[in-house]
Amino acid sequence: MSATAIAVRPPVWRRVIGFNMLTGLALGISGWFLGGWIGGQMAVGHDYLLGTDQNDVGIFMGYLFAIIGWLVGLGFANYPIGRLLGRSPTLREHETAGWTRYFKMCTDHKVVGIQYLFGVGIFFFIGGLNAMLMRTELLRPVERPWPAGQYLTLVSLHGTMMIMMTSAFILGPFGNYFVPLMIGARRMAFPRIEALTFWLVPAAGLILMSAIAFGGIATGWTGYSPLADEGRAGMDAYVTAFILIAISLTLVGLNLLVTILTMRAPGLTWTRLPIFVWGVLATSVLMVLAAPVLVATMTMVLMDRAANTSFFLASAGGSQYLYQNLFWFFGHPEVYILALPGFGIVLEILPVFARKPLWGYRLAVAGMLGVTLLSFMVWQHHLFVSGMNAGLRPFYMLTTELISIPTGFIFLNAIGTLWRARIRFTVPMLFALAFFFNFLIGGLSGVFLSDVPSDVTTHGSYFVMAHFHYTIMGGLVFAFFGAVYYWLPKMLGVTLNETLAKIHFWMMFVFFNLTFFPLFAAGFLDMPRRVSTYAPHLQVLNDFVSASAFMLGFSMLIFIANLVWSLVFARVPALANPWASRGLEWQLPTPVPTENFERIPVITSGPYEYGVAGAPPVADFTPAALPAAGS
Amino acid sequence: MDTTAGGTHIEEIEPGDVLARNIHLGSRVWAASEAFFFLAFFFAFLYLRALNTNGIWRGWPHHHPNPSLAFGIAILICVLACAAVARGAASVAPAMWRNAASVALVLALAAVGLQAAQFSSLGFGPTDGAYASVFVGWSGLFALMLLGTCYWLGTVLSDVTRAGDASPEVRAAAVDGVGFVLLVLAGVEIAAFILLYIVK
Ligand code: HEM
Numbered sequence: 021m022s023a024t025a026i027a028v029r030p031p032v033w034r035r036v037i038g039f040n041m042l043t044g045l046a047l048g049i050s051g052w053f054l055g056g057w058i059g060g061q062m063a064v065g066h067d068y069l070l071g072t073d074q075n076d077v078g079i080f081m082g083y084l085f086a087i088i089g090w091l092v093g094l095g096f097a098n099y100p101i102g103r104l105l106g107r108s109p110t111l112r113e114h115e116t117a118g119w120t121r122y123f124k125m126c127t128d129h130k131v132v133g134i135q136y137l138f139g140v141g142i143f144f145f146i147g148g149l150n151a152m153l154m155r156t157e158l159l160r161p162v163e164r165p166w167p168a169g170q171y172l173t174l175v176s177l178h179g180t181m182m183i184m185m186t187s188a189f190i191l192g193p194f195g196n197y198f199v200p201l202m203i204g205a206r207r208m209a210f211p212r213i214e215a216l217t218f219w220l221v222p223a224a225g226l227i228l229m230s231a232i233a234f235g236g237i238a239t240g241w242t243g244y245s246p247l248a249d250e251g252r253a254g255m256d257a258y259v260t261a262f263i264l265i266a267i268s269l270t271l272v273g274l275n276l277l278v279t280i281l282t283m284r285a286p287g288l289t290w291t292r293l294p295i296f297v298w299g300v301l302a303t304s305v306l307m308v309l310a311a312p313v314l315v316a317t318m319t320m321v322l323m324d325r326a327a328n329t330s331f332f333l334a335s336a337g338g339s340q341y342l343y344q345n346l347f348w349f350f351g352h353p354e355v356y357i358l359a360l361p362g363f364g365i366v367l368e369i370l371p372v373f374a375r376k377p378l379w380g381y382r383l384a385v386a387g388m389l390g391v392t393l394l395s396f397m398v399w400q401h402h403l404f405v406s407g408m409n410a411g412l413r414p415f416y417m418l419t420t421e422l423i424s425i426p427t428g429f430i431f432l433n434a435i436g437t438l439w440r441a442r443i444r445f446t447v448p449m450l451f452a453l454a455f456f457f458n459f460l461i462g463g464l465s466g467v468f469l470s471d472v473p474s475d476v477t478t479h480g481s482y483f484v485m486a487h488f489h490y491t492i493m494g495g496l497v498f499a500f501f502g503a504v505y506y507w508l509p510k511m512l513g514v515t516l517n518e519t520l521a522k523i524h525f526w527m528m529f530v531f532f533n534l535t536f537f538p539l540f541a542a543g544f545l546d547m548p549r550r551v552s553t554y555a556p557h558l559q560v561l562n563d564f565v566s567a568s569a570f571m572l573g574f575s576m577l578i579f580i581a582n583l584v585w586s587l588v589f590a591r592v593p594a595l596a597n598p599w600a601s602r603g604l605e606w607q608l609p610t611p612v613p614t615e616n617f618e619r620i621p622v623i624t625s626g627p628y629e630y631g632v633a634g635a636p637p638v639a640d641f642t643p644a645a646l647p648a649a650g651s
Numbered sequence: 652m653d654t655t656a657g658g659t660h661i662e663e664i665e666p667g668d669v670l671a672r673n674i675h676l677g678s679r680v681w682a683a684s685e686a687f688f689f690l691a692f693f694f695a696f697l698y699l700r701a702l703n704t705n706g707i708w709r710g711w712p713h714h715h716p717n718p719s720l721a722f723g724i725a726i727l728i729c730v731l732a733c734a735a736v737a738r739g740a741a742s743v744a745p746a747m748w749r750n751a752a753s754v755a756l757v758l759a760l761a762a763v764g765l766q767a768a769q770f771s772s773l774g775f776g777p778t779d780g781a782y783a784s785v786f787v788g789w790s791g792l793f794a795l796m797l798l799g800t801c802y803w804l805g806t807v808l809s810d811v812t813r814a815g816d817a818s819p820e821v822r823a824a825a826v827d828g829v830g831f832v833l834l835v836l837a838g839v840e841i842a843a844f845i846l847l848y849i850v851k
Pocket residue numbers: 148151152154155175176178179180182183186239240241242485489492493497535548549550551552569572573
């Protein structure tokens with residue numbers, strides 16, 4: 021994988037010692053105990069802190085010190101301290117350290133992208149295992165094999181893990197890896213921040229999972245108060261994990277936004293910007309504005325739990341509606357943080373395999389920016405049946421239905437691009453096409469939910485479950501796999517086995533629909549979310565769904581098998597541009613050199629001019645006037 | 652210290668003006684993120700005050716939290732002066748940057764210190780109703796943010812003091828950036844002062 025030859029190789033034991041993941045783990049675990057002890061000391065003498073049978077201060081302090089230990093162990097404190105002591109600013113660290121750079125703080129955006137791919141992938145898989153356990157419970161209408169409370173914790177862990185990981189699913193691996201390559205830059209604007217955003221993710225994932233040891237999470241992924249204020253210490257894990265992820269998302273957005281705005285190669289005008297980069301740009305705007313609100317909201321929960329404030333406790337002057345408003349002021353933009361990168365990817369993939377220019381480029385950009393703007397104005401549709409002021413309902417119903425218009429633009433782009441095209445049905449293309457099929461169902465069911473009269477009957481039921489799985493899994497996760505099959509040859513330098521890939525696709529597509537489509541019916545038949553039991557006459561339906569879900573889970577194993585096979589055993593080297601794509605990233609050699617571009621290219625034409633007679637190449641790679649790397 | 656295998660200086664990689672533009676824009680985006688962070692507290696204040704659930708927005712009967720106005724004004728002045736000095740620094744000659752950054756740093760640290768002092772003699776606690784919650788949360792987290800910005804000021808100070816390797820553009824961008832963020836924080840502090848000390 022590594023392009024750089026390592027001159028002197030120190031012995032393995034020497035490379036294990038130092039600032040890396042192992043040290044981070046060791047210091048993190050020590051920090052947990054140290055913080056817990058400090059927290060215990062802090063609570064002494066404050067009877068309001070000791071008012072409950074658990075010391076939340078101790079737990080939060082434990083997490084805080086664990087996080088600090090983790091980051092210090094990884095080496096994140098060195099540079100900031102050095103800067104205060106007068107070290108001059110640098111941009112790069114550990115970029116040429118061989119395979120060990122994947123296990124430490126590394127500022128090469130390509131390494132960070134691969135770290136994200138595997139890091140997020142592992143936690144995504146764990147979230148998927150939770151889903152398998154839940155579907156096992158739902159095989160029978162009674163509380164077997166797990167009692168209701170444990171089922172609820174499974175639901176919460178699955179939902180929270182999935183939302184946390186899928187928020188970073190595309191921008192993490194592909195945004196970090198490909199945006200600089202697609203805009204002709206050698207790095208991201210803030211490389212250390214970039215490394216930080218990744219290393220916060222495993223910390224958040226592990227902390228969330230620690231909730232199992234502290235009584236679980238009773239609230240589902242939405243963490244509504246007052247249940248969140250009352251819940252066992254597992255809630256502390258939820259709060260801490262979400263704060264970490266939200267900080268990470270804010271910084272991811274900041275970094276990508278600045279990179280795209282300031283570091284484009286000469287000639288890369290706004291109308292030549294790849295559509296994926298536009299998607300990333302729009303998502304970044306949402307991230308830098310919405311995620312801080314989540315940090316603030318979760319901090320309020322933290323204070324309610326640890327310092328006995330009463331932000332969300334009506335009995336002491338607060339309000340649980342405040343929580344719902346703040347959470348969804350973040351939460352709805354979050355929905356588009358999940359959707360927009362997916363739009364970007366499928367529109368990026370379609371022209372390559374339709375061999376036609378992207379139809380309605382400007383429309384697509386307008387659609388994405390329109391969604392970005394509107395998504396801050398719809399959040400109260402999540403409160404339709406919470407007892408909101410009835411006079412507000414029509415407004416939020418209207419804005420929500422309005423937002424489906426710019427979303428619909430994406431479908432127009434797809435139809436226009438596919439019209440009379442000679443389509444190459446490669447695996448990335450199959451995933452992109454499946455995205456449109458699934459997202460159409462997800463989007464149309466969303467219109468039912470945005471409509472107050474029908475939401476009143478479907479809210480809190482499996483209809484909602486089916487809706488958001490269609491948009492997130494059917495949309496984002498399918499787009500993710502499209503991106504994986506499209507870009508992995510460039511990232512990892514190997515070709516994936518196509519037969520296995522096609523089996524993966526067809527199984528995933530068929531069983532995804534067989535799993536989630538019946539859940540619309542379950543919702544209409546009044547099956548509620550987050551409950552481990554259901555009416556006995558729904559058992560046939562549920563057993564069918566569970567069986568499909570297991571097959572869906574199995575399709576993921578095929579993907580993993582393919583990855584391992586292609587990466588470890590077969591190792592068929594990938595061509596530099598196997599798809600004959602015009603994308604700038606594909607014009608680079610595989611593996612991509614550390615500096616990316618020997619010279620910063622000058623962009624000479626748009627990326628989608630497929631089949632356009634006389635279209636110039638995308639870029640001039642040897643412009644005489646521009647400086648070479650390291651000069 | 653963990654030195655870099657490929658530890659290259661910025662100048663070797665790219666012209667300093669790219670980094671300067673990054674810092675310029677990055678500081679604007681970061682300021683927007685901070686503003687949205689405090690927007691949550693702004694909203695919480697107005698929302699909980701308007702709802703006045705169970706009539707205990709302002710605390711339990713006969714026990715209304717009243718933070719000391721003197722502290723409030725002192726903190727406000729420190730923050731405003733800090734922002735003015737830091738922001739003003741961008742428009743004066745680089746020779747003055749060192750003094751400006753030092754003064755701004757002292758003022759910011761003073762504001763944090765005053766906030767800590769106020770907390771230690773508050774006369775009420777986080778359990779005293781919704782207003783008390785918003786007060787403690789907002790002012791506490793504001794002080795924390797300010798402390799974080801002090802770190803940035805510290806690096807700016809160390810850069811302009813040594814006049815070392817950072818290119819002049821980069822140093823100017825850092826002075827400008829931290830000044831802008833402090834300006835936005837000053838705006839937040841004005842809102843906090845009006846709501847938490849006057850409107851209540
Ligand atoms: C194999 C695939 C999956 C299966 C079989 C599955 C199944 C389930 C089930 C059974 C529930 C709980 C329903 C309830 O009792 O309320 C659930 C909830 C949820 N799932 Fe999935 N899921 C899958 C994939 C995903 C993915 C990919 C995501 C997101 C990216 C996701 C996000 C969620 C969320 C947010 C919840 C709501 C949790 C809550 O109510 O708080 N799921 N899923």
